[in-house]
Amino acid sequence: MDYLKYVDGDSLLHKLDPRTKFVFFIVMAILTSLVKSGVALLFLLVFFVGMWNVCKIQKYIFILFQKLKVLLIFIFLLWFILGLFERPQAGNGPVFYEAMIPFVGGQKILFCFDWYDIYKGLVYSLRIFLMIASFYTVLLTTNFSEIILGLQKWKISYALAFGIGLVFQIIPMIITELKAIMEAQSSRGLEIEECSWTTKIKNYVTFSLPLLFRVISKGQSISLAMHYYQLNFSVHRTAYKKIKASKYDAYFILANAVAIAITVVLHMQFYIAV
């Protein structure tokens, strides 16, 4: 299944003016960096899940979740382990185990396994997931032509807008190329499935050479094509398509405004310092 690329569709999110989606991402990025209440974040997750389901992109978000699993577990464990060496800083939740354990030099340190360790780990993982997922929601529903148009409407220079759009066109190409290289080499006898982690890492280093050459060759082809199409950033470009906000943008903004308001209220009501 496609990953890290636009998914064709006719959902509410697809119909939005790209600028509305850019604002959505910026607002959600700020909101998830500020909101630290588990309840508020949980509500935001429910809102997001509802939005993904309505727009039928939930299976792509699930793939994202699977790809992020390791990162999310890492973040959870990091905060969880750090929390094991201190008492809960807030709330009155249960403490499952507490003891002073021996440490180097005859010293003892506190070991305290409590609800707060789990809470803190979950909150940080959820914040990161929601932040990435809001960006991915925009990526899944905005093709690179719309990204360029939207950025241009924000008076961003065409050279920069085109560069950003090109990145979103090229990322899926690079992923496809890497997959093809790995498959081609395993077809020639290179073991990449049943091997140790060190061999796997070594293999990735080996794959990077043909990948680099493929990317360079693609880059050369793209620059030739830009020449054939007389792309000159100093010439004023016109646009075939026009973008403008519609009633769907109004519905979307309204729904988000309500969700943000509820999140803020929940954050204030159920705030536990993390």
Place this chain on the structure above:
Amino acid sequence: MDYRVNNISYKYTKDGEEVLKNVSFSIEKGKVTAIVGPSGCGKSTLVQIFSQVIPKLINNGELEGSFDVPQDTFVSVVSQNPENQLFGYGVEDAIAFGLENIGMPQEEIVERMEYVLDLLNLQYLRKRSVDNLSGGQRQSVCIASVLAMKPDILIMDEPVSSLDPNGKKMVQDILGQLSNSGNTTVLVDNNLVWSAGIVDHVIGLLEGEVVFDGSRDEFFKNFELQEKLGVILPQEVELYRELSKQFQDIDLFYTVDEAFAQLQGKVKKKEILQKEALKEEMEPIITVQQLVKQFNDGFTALDHVDAQLPKGKVIAILGQNGSGKTTFVRHLNGLHKPTSGEVLYKGTSILGKTVAQISKNIILVFQHPEHMLFEETVEKELTFCARMQEVPFSEEHITEVLEHYHLEKERETFPLNLSMGKKHMLTILSVLFSSADVIILDEPTLGMDGFLIEDLEKMIADLKAAGKTIIMISHEIPLVFRVSDYAVILNKGEKLFEGTKEKLVEREDIFEKINIMLPPVVQLSKKLGLDEVVFQVDDFMKKVLEQRNE
């Protein structure tokens, strides 16, 4: 006035070798000019000079002479890989890209959009995304996007090299339309199979020099030169070459009907000899049972496919793009795991094994050699499979293979610096050093000129003689019928046919269904009433002479 190429010489570096030497010829306005020649003859350099890539983007070489065109002549190029040339998510975005770049007002862009979509009959694609188009459709959109800018000269650089027969037909029709509407087109391609009927003028290049400048008919009558340039010819022209040696009054022909019109009185019609059924037992080396592949998005690529692929034979897997051919062969070496069904190698399931383990018995050579090459020298690349599979090899064997396939000079060369055809040949040669006895070749002729294809045919024959089984996906239908013994035909994920090629040619209904033409030599032997259906030009000639009217 025609466009004139005036004594052009070019070196990529000041002290390097000349890749073009005093090249002079004219590009006739409103005509289709084909530039042909083997890999490395300077065709691509010439395209770069015409399109101003040299000296605007590549400016460290030494260019002499000139390309004389009126001021503001706009030259644009359609390259062999449209995916690297199309900018924009949708078809309309991609077509509008160039027009937006030149600052054309929106109303005019709309007019141009309608003009090209109508001209090339592509209105039905306008709301589609580029990603979801077939290869042929993508190349057509690429041509449309360039044509929309109304170039004075349109250069097409191997535009059909990666297309299936449907895609080739689509581009062929477009080239025909361009020719009829008086566009100046330059076709740079050593494969004239698909364009022979449309080309007006041919330029032959060899080692950077013009060795032919004349009409299409003159070129197709110059057999010695065709051979020297390694041009891939339509089988009709090959037939003409042989027939003209035996019959005085044969005129050059480009279609089976034209050939038939000239030959029908000269050959006695006979009934096809009913030969005794082939007694040879075909022992299967790979057995596929009720293979189903459904992808995550719900698309069923293979639907209950059964097949018994015989040992020691050359097996062709045929079908249009999207028929399931590649998905099918990727199950044979374990790259795909079936949704249901079984794949057996010599009676044992391969499903629990890794791809690398399976490669000891069944090896797949990919379509794009760049995915496979990653050693520093040709020699190391050649022995890659052997080293991975711990198969012993000797220096003598390496030298023998390199000499036999004309790569000895490139022994220490960085593989990615080879021509596309040679890169492909190198990836195929590397499997000669592996332990596998089943070799799968996916589009092995991609990027190869006539010389390399000849080498490839010999290699396939040698491998078969050594008892290996070759499974081949190829859109080069005459080649497929020349080298294969057995065929599996897929259509929309279902198996339509499995059996010998002799049985296959009896089933014209299948070819109609999959929209692939039988090779000209097969069609002609049937139409003329030869007592045996033949697959090669030499066999055709033998039969024609046997049945010749005195």
